[in-house]
């Protein structure tokens with residue numbers, strides 16, 4: 001991949017290019033970067049690269065001629081046909097799909113604007129694409145150019161030590177990445193989710209996928225509106241449309257991609273419970289793996305296991321209060337706190353849920369097993 005960057009401030013790129021993976025990729029010949037100083041192509045006495053805007057208004061505008069001469073110096077040097085990109089907050093928003101497309105190019109020319117921007121005529125003449133790195137305004141195109149070079153380079157085969165590192169990251173298949181943990185197992189009283197220590201690959205994969213769905217729903221719900229994504233996730237979880245909860249419905253049509261990259265563990269062998277054609281992934285003890293999958297069908301499954309013949313309003317009140325507690329605290333209530341949470345006496349809760357408030361009520365509410373519950 002050849003990157004050629006037009007800028008008034010080439011020194012900004014020095015340490016970016018000299019350090020880390022990008023430096024290694026350059027040394028290995030995977031990536032080459034050429035910096036072109038636009039001012040070198042301003043040929044008047046003062047090497048003027050900018051001027052006042054026609055029509056008035058604040059600030060200065062980069063002149064067309066130095067930018068054009070800088071571009072022509074690159075274009076006349078031969079090599080693969082480049083894609084010329086103007087960096088601007090008014091361009092198309094960069095996303096991972098576009099990064100992937102750009103990584104298929106052999107040569108990218110990145111034009112970094114400064115001041116108020118660049119004379120439109122040179123852009124009309126030369127630019128293939130106008131790209132923004134986000135809905136905010138920076139001082140210049142240099143930081144966006146670095147972002148593009150880094151995001152694109154990560155997808156070049158050989159750039160990352162392990163190619164799959166880029167395969168299941170945020171945005172690579174349309175979901176945000178699941179939360180990550182490393183040693184120590186207990187940190188300041190906080191535990192790593194037990195399932196990650198189980199060594200059960202299918203369960204770990206299902207847990208991570210469920211976490212990714214939950215995180216995406218809470219932070220970027222619009223990403224879940226992609227109908228293909230719903231189907232891809234549902235397929236992997238074997239959940240036939242229920243995986244994304246009540247807001248999303250599976251639509252007919254072929255599924256193109258699996259959200260778990262090929263070669264990784266899929267959903268076929270994970271422990272699950274089924275009802276009405278729906279599948280709910282569960283942990284070793286039969287607790288629902290992700291509370292966002294909870295619905296009436298799940299309640300019916302657990303009611304059957306608990307041999308509860310009729311669900312009363314009191315059952316519902318317990319489930320509601322346990323779920324409200326979980327939403328507020330991120331954890332199910334401990335059994336000893338359950339009387340306060342639900343407003344019912346412990347003896348009564350045991351009568352309602354024969355296997356107990358932790359195993360029965362929390363399981364039915366779609367929560368994990370409460371702390372201290374055996």
Ligand code: SAM
Pocket residue numbers: 087088089090111112113114115116117118131132133134135136137138139140141142144
């Ligand atoms: N007047 C311009 C506007 O309102 O769209 C903003 C100019 S900005 C101060 C100067 C330069 O920074 C732009 O020409 C562009 O190259 C770069 N830039 C700033 N924000 C950017 C973003 N979000 N994405 C890409 N480039 C950006």
